[in-house]
Amino acid sequence: MKPLGPIPAGFSAVDGVLAVGGRPVTQWVDQAPDTPLFLYSADLVRSRIAALRAAMPDGLDIHYAVKANPFAPLLKLMSGLVDGFDIASGGELRAMLGAGVSGPQISFAGPGKRDTELEAAIVHGVTLNLESEGEAARALAIGNRLGLAPRLAIRVNPDFDLKGSGMKMGGGAKPFGIDAERVPALVRTILGSGAEWRGFHIFAGSQALDATAIAETQGQALDLAARLAQESGAPLPHCNLGGGLGIPYFASDTPVDIAEVGVRLSERFAALPDILAETRFCMELGRYLVGESGVYITRILDRKVSHGETFLVTDGGLHHQLAASGNFGTVVRRNYPVAIATRFDAPVEEEASIVGCLCTPLDKLAEKAGFPRAEVGDLVAVFCAGAYGASASPAAFLGQGPAFEMLVGEGIVTSERRRPKSGLFRS
Numbered sequence: 001m002k003p004l005g006p007i008p009a010g011f012s013a014v015d016g017v018l019a020v021g022g023r024p025v026t027q028w029v030d031q032a033p034d035t036p037l038f039l040y041s042a043d044l045v046r047s048r049i050a051a052l053r054a055a056m057p058d059g060l061d062i063h064y065a066v067k068a069n070p071f072a073p074l075l076k077l078m079s080g081l082v083d084g085f086d087i088a089s090g091g092e093l094r095a096m097l098g099a100g101v102s103g104p105q106i107s108f109a110g111p112g113k114r115d116t117e118l119e120a121a122i123v124h125g126v127t128l129n130l131e132s133e134g135e136a137a138r139a140l141a142i143g144n145r146l147g148l149a150p151r152l153a154i155r156v157n158p159d160f161d162l163k164g165s166g167m168k169m170g171g172g173a174k175p176f177g178i179d180a181e182r183v184p185a186l187v188r189t190i191l192g193s194g195a196e197w198r199g200f201h202i203f204a205g206s207q208a209l210d211a212t213a214i215a216e217t218q219g220q221a222l223d224l225a226a227r228l229a230q231e232s233g234a235p236l237p238h239c240n241l242g243g244g245l246g247i248p249y250f251a252s253d254t255p256v257d258i259a260e261v262g263v264r265l266s267e268r269f270a271a272l273p274d275i276l277a278e279t280r281f282c283m284e285l286g287r288y289l290v291g292e293s294g295v296y297i298t299r300i301l302d303r304k305v306s307h308g309e310t311f312l313v314t315d316g317g318l319h320h321q322l323a324a325s326g327n328f329g330t331v332v333r334r335n336y337p338v339a340i341a342t343r344f345d346a347p348v349e350e351e352a353s354i355v356g357c358l359c360t361p362l363d364k365l366a367e368k369a370g371f372p373r374a375e376v377g378d379l380v381a382v383f384c385a386g387a388y389g390a391s392a393s394p395a396a397f398l399g400q401g402p403a404f405e406m407l408v409g410e411g412i413v414t415s416e417r418r419r420p421k422s423g424l425f426r427s
């Protein structure tokens with residue numbers, strides 16, 4: 001039997017059924033047009049952010065990296081909980097403006113920004129995290145043409161990476177950011193251009209669970225920011241220290257010790273060099289804020305045995321949960337936390353593999369793991385589905401279409417109307 005990942009804290013059974021936002025998932029499923037369904041718990045997002053703020057030094061801003069989950073009702077919830085938003089496309093800018101967030105609360109990173117995206121960002125007062133000298137020149141030219149001073153920061157390609165991170169985004173040759181040694185010259189160009197100088201964005205990696213490695217990377221980012229500010233000859237208004245806090249997906253993973261990260265960062269903040277004395281710092285986090293708040297619910301359509309192995313075939317799959325299938329940046333496929341939602345407190349009775357409805361062997365939600373015996377009609381829950389689920393999976397594959405999404409919790413039930421999968425067959 002292969003192990004399953006750890007079910008995140010905050011989930012329990014009500015009458016034997018997994019509850020999200022205080023109600024059994026069967027009730028949410030009844031309100032949705034169909035399964036599969038993403039459920040995001042507003043309460044878990046709120047408590048996660050409150051715990052993070054309590055652990056981090058005063059004055060550290062928390063930004064939400066929108067690409068983790070751009071579901072509109074979630075963005076509205078986040079707008080009351082975080083200090084800023086980091087986006088990576090014009091589409092995400094549209095989503096933020098639609099959620100009522102104003103440009104000055106937003107920064108825009110990402111290689112390959114179109115002129116139309118730069119223009120929209122400049123018009124709305126969004127900070128551009130510049131990814132190259134060429135992009136800086138285009139932004140300045142657009143600002144000149146519009147008669148507006150663009151708000152410009154530089155994304156630095158640091159000369160270090162986040163150890164143990166699932167995705168390395170710094171160190172060596174990278175499409176992201178500007179190599180550290182070329183940064184001071186560009187800062188001076190920006191300072192002399194009449195643009196508004198906003199500071200540095202230093203992002204070294206993602207999905208790290210080791211507090212010591214995270215703290216070391218933050219320390220290196222602070223050292224680098226100080227050195228580059230000194231060499232540029234100007235104090236730093238703002239510095240985005242990156243993020244990188246991960247969540248446990250697999251059996252051997254343990255949660256990040258945020259208390260340790262907070263203590264180590266407080267120590268560094270207490271001893272900042274003069275050039276950083278007036279700097280405003282933030283961390284930008286995606287999955288850490290929302291990943292564990294989300295559950296993907298899919299229904300078992302078939303139960304079959306092949307060569308002695310039991311397969312539970314669901315109406316969901318990798319088209320909504322690419323990461324859980326093991327096809328989103330993992331080398332070895334391991335099981336996410338997965339459970340039979342309608343038998344949530346039942347003991348393990350059999351070994352089964354839970355697969356999706358797509359005609360490809362890649363479409364596995366859980367492989368050879370222990371579950372209570374489940375039947376056709378039972379609901380399966382895939383946890384850690386609040387980030388990089390709906391928006392990072394190929395929903396159009398095999399003509400399946402997107403899953404329904406709901407943000408649920410105390411006094412809150414919001415969903416976006418989407419054409420349900422079976423809409424075609426209803427009159």
Ligand SMILES: *Cc1c(COP(=O)(O)O)cnc(C)c1O
Nearest residue numbers: 065068203206207243285286287
């Ligand atoms: C993807 C990304 C993030 C968010 O990463 P998480 O692992 O979800 O926290 C933050 N910043 C940048 C620049 C990114 O590209």
